[in-house]
Amino acid sequence: MKEINEMWHFQNWATLNDKLYGNTLSAENFVDDGRIHHQDNFFNIAKIETFEWSPENGEDRYFVKMVKGNEFFILPKKYLEHLPIEIKGETKKIKLKKSESQVWNYITGVDISKVPMKQYFEFTDTIDIFNPVEHSDDMTWTFLKLMAFTEGIKVAICGDTGCGKNANLTLYRHIRGKVAHKIKNNTRAQLWVQMYYNNQLNFDEWTTWKKEHRNDTEDIIAGVADEDPDIDKFSRDKNRNLLKIKNINNKSFTFTFNPYSDNHHIHFKDTFENFDKIIDRYPILYLEGKVLSTILSPSDERSKQIVFENFNVMCKIIANDAYWKNNLDKHLHNYSRVKSNLNRRHLANLGRLLDVLDVYCFSQEQFDVWLVWIDSRIQAYKDLNSFDYSSERLA
């Protein structure tokens, strides 16, 4: 068990991620936030001379700039939807301007890097063995793991420092990719790019964001949680005609923040221009407890050794996660949700999490305990902040 614990340090999953995705390019490799560029003619660097050339298809003249290590790449826009990708075949050495010295590798073919799927564990075990640190509140810790597993939820989590609000999402970032676990101070355009390339977005420490960034992004954040799949109306940045975000309802948007205290003088509700709109859509839960155990941070060498020793089991965990992520619906018990007091919108925005809980639980009784617990956590946050609204008004 000691080895398992050591293996679960996020540094080891980052090391494994580097190993698996070493030959790939992903959204993390963008040079300028994934901005789309256009150019008709490029300059091909040949042995004797540099000559002008142009992609035959007009769409290949739209591209993004990427960097990995000390190599720079031009990726045609049509391949963006496939990220992460592996470069196929030779790249063309080019310059964007005849006079510049920067050498770019124009990518002419790609393969899609795909995580293979296989069920190695039952779902309950999948969650229970994941990040098995000690926590003073088992329900809180399990809930945070279930929440991190789930794609397609809208929820805000208030918890004291050390509660472990982001720990599991950090792991999933390295296991799944496409997880933005600590979004801070984004502009509208930056958020739009994050939304395009990630399936799980967490607004970390929202109460400490700069006011101008909060105001800039508030209507997008409210909009994605109103069950309206059409969010093109929010696309006002210059990439709007090029990056259409699909399936917004399948993406998670979560807040994590600390409660108001003597040392933290900002109420979550005071950070919004229109908090009623937010609270109507995002259930806010107050989670109690603290992470009690610590996994020592491994050195780079030790991390490589751990990954070498646990490579098979770590890959099995990744393949197993991919299986459950894509096949959860086949295992639903369809337990009754009548015990839940969530209002209509909250029920919709936590719907996928309730599906995950449904598969996690062995019985209706166990599921009911969770429904009541979720209600109690929502009530706990209301009590904590003594909201001046009634649940009836929002129901």
Add this chain to the structure above:
Amino acid sequence: MSLEYEQIEPTVLGQISTTNFELLRLVKNGGTLDSRGNKKVGESLFTVRVIKGSWATKLPSGQTMYEVILQVVSSGINNATARKDVIVHKIVEKQTIIKEIEKKPNKTQQTFKTDENVKEKNLFNIEDLE
């Protein structure tokens, strides 16, 4: 700068070699193209016709033609305009369409095609984990 054209019948006017400047003049003076047809200067050969509406993709000679959209910018014609193998130009004022004779790329100017065939590749083999 506003360019005015006369209506020209959508027929091939002939192979016309042109520099950027000459092509601009061709466009500007589209109505006089008939009298300038088959002019040949230098090595750049273009079959040009100025149209309003649709056009055929085959020349009477049987040659395959590519579509070229000519860009006329206020500061003059884009440098890339009217050279061999240059196919698409931006549109600023009036859209004029010419068609370029199919020819092999030379070493100074080439086009290329990216691979449309994207395949999925597993990050690791499940079988190797057993």
